[in-house]
Amino acid sequence: MKEDLMDKIKGGLIVSCQALEDEPLHSSFIMSKMALAAKIGGAVGIRANTVEDIKAIKGQVDLPIIGIIKRNYGECSVYITPTMKEVDELCEEGVHIIAIDATKRERPDGKKLCEFVKEIKSKYPNQLLMADISDLEEAKLAEAYGFDFVGTTMHGYTEYTEGMDIQDNDFEFLRQVLDNVKIPVISEGKVDTPEKAKKCLELGALAVVTGGAITRPQLITKKFVDEINNK
Numbered sequence: 001m002k003e004d005l006m007d008k009i010k011g012g013l014i015v016s017c018q019a020l021e022d023e024p025l026h027s028s029f030i031m032s033k034m035a036l037a038a039k040i041g042g043a044v045g046i047r048a049n050t051v052e053d054i055k056a057i058k059g060q061v062d063l064p065i066i067g068i069i070k071r072n073y074g075e076c077s078v079y080i081t082p083t084m085k086e087v088d089e090l091c092e093e094g095v096h097i098i099a100i101d102a103t104k105r106e107r108p109d110g111k112k113l114c115e116f117v118k119e120i121k122s123k124y125p126n127q128l129l130m131a132d133i134s135d136l137e138e139a140k141l142a143e144a145y146g147f148d149f150v151g152t153t154m155h156g157y158t159e160y161t162e163g164m165d166i167q168d169n170d171f172e173f174l175r176q177v178l179d180n181v182k183i184p185v186i187s188e189g190k191v192d193t194p195e196k197a198k199k200c201l202e203l204g205a206l207a208v209v210t211g212g213a214i215t216r217p218q219l220i221t222k223k224f225v226d227e228i229n230n231k
């Protein structure tokens with residue numbers, strides 16, 4: 001099953017179709033049409049947030065889905081599929097891969113990441129898991145804990161990686177992750193041009209996820225406006 005899925009996404013573009021409540025395109029219908037547009041454009045997979053969006057997206061495309069549920073628990077900084085509750089919801093809906101925050105930060109239920117992965121794998125033995133990591137240590141731990149894929153999703157988004165960007169020093173971080181883990185690496189986070197996406201694949205990433213640069217028009221507009229105003 002993992003091999004079949006890997007064949008389908010290998011060397012391809014996965015489009016993240018997400019709009020949170022405070023974003024202008026927040027709507028499962030709009031996300032489903034974004035997914036359809038992505039498929040027509042040649043995407044090999046979709047990354048999506050919430051069961052509602054995933055259901056709507058499945059109505060429009062038959063592509064592999066990386067499912068997440070972003071949920072805030074008080075002041076806790078871990079928000080991507082933080083607990084078993086979100087995993088249960090995603091497994092009930094059915095997605096090819098579930099992505100989980102796999103940073104070393106404390107989880108809302110205080111559970112250690114290795115225990116969490118063990119519990120998921122014993123409850124849902126066939127469910128593929130992607131580790132959303134932010135640094136090299138987390139990538140190595142994710143592999144040791146039994147994740148199926150590692151994604152660079154959180155690089156630049158934890159306190160200890162703040163300000164970092166996947167393209168820094170000619171993609172040094174991605175190169176290090178690729179050199180240090182055997183599980184497939186999915187490059188994700190700030191891969192915002194076709195050239196960067198191609199580079200990630202050339203370096204050896206299994207697939208590349210691009211989100212905002214395709215599906216967040218407010219960010220795309222801002223890029224144009226900033227350039228016009230020389231910011």
Ligand SMILES: CC(=O)N[C@H](C=O)[C@@H](O)[C@H](O)[C@H](O)COP(=O)(O)O
Nearest residue numbers: 016153157189190191210211212213
């Ligand atoms: C840090 C975080 O919460 N990332 C989220 C993870 O699902 C999404 O908001 C991103 O859009 C996604 O990772 C794709 O990245 P980018 O939009 O940069 O291409």
